[in-house]
Amino acid sequence: MTGYNRALRKFVSPEFITGDGAREFAGRYSLNFNLKKVLFVTDPNIEKCSWLSHVIDSITDNGVEYEVFSSVTENPSVDEVMEGADVFSTTGCDGIIAAGGGSVLDCAKGIGIVAENGGHISGYIGLDLIKNPMPPLICVPSTAGSSADVSQYAVISDRSRRTKRLIVSKSLVPDVSLLDPVPLSTLPREVAVNSAMDALIHAIEGYCSNGSSPVTDTFGLNSVEMIIRNMSPGYWKDPERSFGIMIASLYAGLCFSNAGLGLIHSMSHALGGLTGMNHGYSSFLVAREVLEFNMDAHLVKYRTIALKFGIDCKEKRYENSELPGLINEKIMDIFGYEERPGLADVGILEDDVPELVQRTMEDPCIATNPRLPVAEDIKKMYLDLL
């Protein structure tokens, strides 16, 4: 009796290069894909960063033309995707290089979907609805957290309806990820911390998912361990630590992209759509209540996570019900959060709860949560979180 999960599982990952200067391979890959002109997707802040010039130089040095699309904002909207797809088509691009955080990478995926399949991006919301593979997509992530550079997910916001919707398909896994720690050094503090939080939640949810496998477990648990080991105030200024977090984020991405996520993400997507708040931070806000809800469904795995946080479950013999609180305290300590505000503090009203519950129930991430909730369970959690 090995205890291994022998259920059918699949593992898909992109080709990736890690290390200092990895971003400079963007041009070579463009050439290898026989691209003539790439759409360079980024955002206005990244556009100002000096490290970007190395990416652009590598493109031009390889004789590849490029067109910049930098109108991407946080939580990219359907309009931004459609605008980018229009630029892609009208300027005759045949591939995409995306340099930026999760928002930029998700927008680039949306652009690729529309560019190759036509129609409106809202028509691809859901699972496995993409018929034709998108053009070659080369990612240069500037944050360590979203893992959009290795995952099968793209999150697109509809601002008029204040929703965040998921596009999920194995064909959304990018062709190449160039994991270079250098861009992380230019991140603002809040973005760097929240990104790392995103990575940690990815790792925990992926590891505890009911779709996990021995392969994803390895990546998930290693990710948790590496984040705990490397997370510190100002980690992004330290080349060693930032690289460690970047690899931890890669592991988390490989884990959750193949094992699925859980209720933390379903609730976080609902909250993010309604308030526009940062995804990593909204995930942190709901994590403790979801851990409490899930604990009994996968006790061994949650105990293993607690051990990684240095919570000695065996010696001190904590009650299971105590673990979520203890884990939450450890997270706040590691990430430097002084408090965990209630949802009311971030603008959520009691009247918003039914809408949040409905959105949470409709979010596909809920399908791989270790314990399947009903609407009443979720409502209770939201009300507790207010």
Add this chain to the structure above:
Amino acid sequence: MKDAENDPYYELRKKLLGLGDSSFRKTYYPVLRHKQMELERFRIILDHINDIVFLISYPDGIIVDYNLRAIEKLGLKPHEVISREISAFLFDDLGKPVSLKAMKDKGERILIRAEIACRSCGKMPVEADLSFTKYGDEIYCAIVCRDITERIQMERLILDSESQYRTTIEAITDGILVINSSGRSIIYNEAFRDMYIRFTGEEIPEKIDVSDFFKQTGLSESGDIHALMDSMDSGEIIGKVLLDDKMAVIEIKKIPIIHEFRHEQSVLIIRDITLNSVLDELRKDVLYQLNRNMEQFAILNDEIRNPLQALSGTVELKNPALAGEIQPFINEINMIVRRLDIGWLESEKVRSMIKRHYGVSVLEKDEIRDAVHYIREFRLGDENTINP
């Protein structure tokens, strides 16, 4: 199956984990394979159409691709075509190599008649469709050449046939006018042109409105012409054209041309029957005179035969010997009168025939003079043999 029944998220989870029917990693192979098959299928079409197709790089004019029919028709091997300049194969109608640059200056798409070098037939006449297009950074010219050898032969045959018909129509002394459904002329012959000038006093325009022509000639004053023109059936009318002190008699025959149950054109045959009409009238006069003469002749026969009968009877009563001597002479006179009677009967047959066939003429007695004036001036010229 148990999972699927009890778990509302079973199918969703399957897809999330990449185990759905269409969950597989990004690969271009299925799409490329599909597109390749589409291209191969299209290539089959290109290779099997009857036209010769070349793809030429511009501006150097090098053949970069061609269809199978090209090498088949030209009788060449692939290496004799690929990478060669198109100017070695395609010549304009003056026999000079086609210049792609000159063609592009004329437009992005040009249709020309040209000749293409062919191993078996020397030069094949073609209609070449040159279309310039940009692909990537390169400009290409797609040339589709259609063999028009048969078409040229057909054109020649049609031209010859048309020439024959034209000559025939021109040789007809009746006026021929073909009009469309609006009454506008399409073609007419020389005889009609002469009539037009004669009746209107004007030079014939390029296009004629037939109703104007009828108005100018006075033919439209008769309702018959309107009924004829409005009808979709064949028909004919006879009308008179008055020119100062001259009068012409015209027969107009209309033959509609029906195409796919639609009356699209009509052929008008316009015949000048003035001379016939006058002759008819003269024949009537001659017949009348002949009638009168016959009557007089019958009376004369009776007037000869009756006294002769009386003379023969009287002599026989009074002098039988003398009667015997003169009887042969009386018999001879009787035979002569008898022969005249037979001749009269035969003449009666002729007269009946003439009456039957030439008894009708549109001309009134008082119009004969004007018609003869017309015939003198336009129909007989100086050789005037008719006296009204």
